[in-house]
Amino acid sequence: MQRIVPRCIGFAPRHHSRIPFSASRQFSISIPRRANTLMETSGFSDTQLQVREAIAKICSNFPDEYWAAHDESGEYPHELHAALSKDGWIGIALPEELGGSGLGISEATMMLHTISESGAGMAGAQSIHANVYATQPVAKFATPEQRKRMLPKLINGEWRVCFGVTEPNTGLETLKLRTQAVRDGNNYKISGQKIWISSAQVATKMVLLARTTPLEEVKKASEGLSLFFIDFDPKQPGLELKRIRKMGGRAIDANEVFFDSYTIPADSLIGKEGQGFRIVLHGMNAERCLLAGEALGLGYAALYRASKYAKERVVFGRPIGMNQGIQHPLADAYMHLEAAKLATYHAARLYDQSMTDESITQTAVGVACNSAKYLAAEAAFTACERSVLSLGGMGYAQEYHVERYLRECFVPRIAPVSREMIMNYVGEKVLGLPRSY
Incomplete structure (x- = not known):
């Protein structure tokens, strides 16, 4: 594979990188904006543009009609996952020595952006979402032996992973989660409940955050949490799934997960006991x-x-686009998307650079990543709503697809953290205001 050094301007991450398979030989360096997109691509690195063009080529085999059918049936998009893993994209941000591409979150963001933009929307992107971000803490904090055991089969698509954090009685209060992992010789016994776990019906592994010390016995709520990389097999005793019927992105299953003394080996632990919250934060900013x-x-x-x-x-x-009542709301939505794009790729670049640049604080990364998520979610909602309204009655029809986009655009406004909690975070960390929760 040809190694590429991206230009360190604009959104370009400051590290050497490698494009999966032969994308670097298939596409020229000066890649024009594709005809079916409105996004301005100036300022991106050569590597990011090559990722964009290669992913768009794969996604061209999965048109809007494919996603509309899967949204209707609820069938998982196995074909997209297979196509992406076949060409090496699942491991885009994982180490080269394990079969990954060694690229950054900047390129991974472009990959998922392009999948969504192809018409796949949140459903298409979420089919590999957890495989990209939930593996980041494993890649950073697992032992070399664990990494060799845990990551290569995720990269080649043989395994799939889901991420188990959220609980029904704690919601955004992650530090108060109560799913327990109790040491029992060479094993742990897992008991508790998780909710809104995407892709659990097809996952074979889970990155799980659980309490190894009860909340009542720790001095700080952030203590006593541990991270595990576990086999996820509902056929085994102590593990049950219940699928949640939902509004949008129905091709990707969402689930309640119930643990009842589910046995996992002790070497499933990532890092040290009690340090799980600090470890999992590494993946949350990436997400x-x-x-x-x-x-x-x-x-x-x-x-x-x-x-x-x-x-x-x-x-x-006359075409309705000649009317300013149509034209101006769409133009306004475009400008908000472009502004959110700048914030998003700035945040991704900061995240990548913070791995090697100690002058970039985790607070700076956290503020940038949370701000980007907020701004992009709001800009997407505005664009989707105005698109439906611009089409009038046909915007309500499935065959024009924008109604599906509107249903899906609520996901980034709600998860993995609400708009209100992001504003709390910025108010406290940036403005120095008293903590409000």
């Missing part, structure tokens, strides 16, 4: 960037469809 990219892709896809319709739909002898 903010990825989800922001997915939101952007959804917004651009919706806006492209709306502007195309506005040029073609003629009422009272």
